[in-house]
Amino acid sequence: xxxxxxxxxxxxxxxxxxxxxxxxxxxxxxxxxxxxxxxxxxxxxxxxxxxxxxxxxxxxxxxxxxxxxxxxxxxxxxxxxxxxxxxxxxxxxxxxxxxxxxxxxxxxxxxxxxxxxxxxxxxxxxxxxxxxxxxxxxxxxxxxxxxxxxxxxxxxxxxxxxxxxxxxxxxxxxxxxxxxxxxxxxxxxxxxxxxxxxxxxxxxxxxxxxxxxxxxx
Numbered sequence: 001x002x003x004x005x006x007x008x009x010x011x012x013x014x015x016x017x018x019x020x021x022x023x024x025x026x027x028x029x030x031x032x033x034x035x036x037x038x039x040x041x042x043x044x045x046x047x048x049x050x051x052x053x054x055x056x057x058x059x060x061x062x063x064x065x066x067x068x069x070x071x072x073x074x075x076x077x078x079x080x081x082x083x084x085x086x087x088x089x090x091x092x093x094x095x096x097x098x099x100x101x102x103x104x105x106x107x108x109x110x111x112x113x114x115x116x117x118x119x120x121x122x123x124x125x126x127x128x129x130x131x132x133x134x135x136x137x138x139x140x141x142x143x144x145x146x147x148x149x150x151x152x153x154x155x156x157x158x159x160x161x162x163x164x165x166x167x168x169x170x171x172x173x174x175x176x177x178x179x180x181x182x183x184x185x186x187x188x189x190x191x192x193x194x195x196x197x198x199x200x201x202x203x204x205x206x207x208x209x210x211x212x213x214x215x216x217x
Contacts, residue, residue: 016048019055050085066086073086080123094106103135107131126148132144141165149178156191160191172202
């Protein structure tokens with residue numbers, strides 16, 4: 001029995017790898033076929049269902065993608081990228097409607113649920129904050145980013161986006177602080193350059209004779 005189980009795992013793994021390679025090449029039909037075969041051999045395995053959902057989304061079929069991704073929210077091995085993909089599914093499904101609602105509740109709710117499940121996943125706070133920025137809710141977005149900073153202090157992009165919002169609102173001191181932290185943490189060259197620009201503009205304001213510290217901020 002143990003030998004048969006190990007063989008199933010090996011066969012499933014090979015099918016899964018071949019399937020992912022085909023999907024990456026744009027051969028979605030054959031790639032998904034192999035991934036489904038892998039999933040049939042190892043139905044409890046997280047990765048095969050995830051890759052099937054990911055492949056369907058990549059192929060332009062968010063409804064089928066959602067079918068495979070939805071139950072993975074409750075899997076013991078769930079990761080943050082699952083909630084990001086599901087949110088993208090709901091955004092694309094909403095966009096297909098005749099009258100899409102810009103405030104897509106399902107897309108927002110799945111990110112909120114992801115934060116509840118994985119409170120240290122900084123990328124989920126960022127994704128939900130960006131949704132709020134799109135909805136022109138900068139205060140809600142900033143609250144989310146600062147919650148992300150508190151719970152995932154090593155995730156640099158939340159500092160960067162918080163700095164952008166604070167810069168836009170005229171809070172130059174905290175824009176500088178957050179941009180400085182991001183600049184020192186990130187390995188992304190583009191984010192580092194953008195942070196440097198915020199630092200330059202914010203410090204120019206803070207060190208000018210016109211700037212007055214606001215104790216409320």
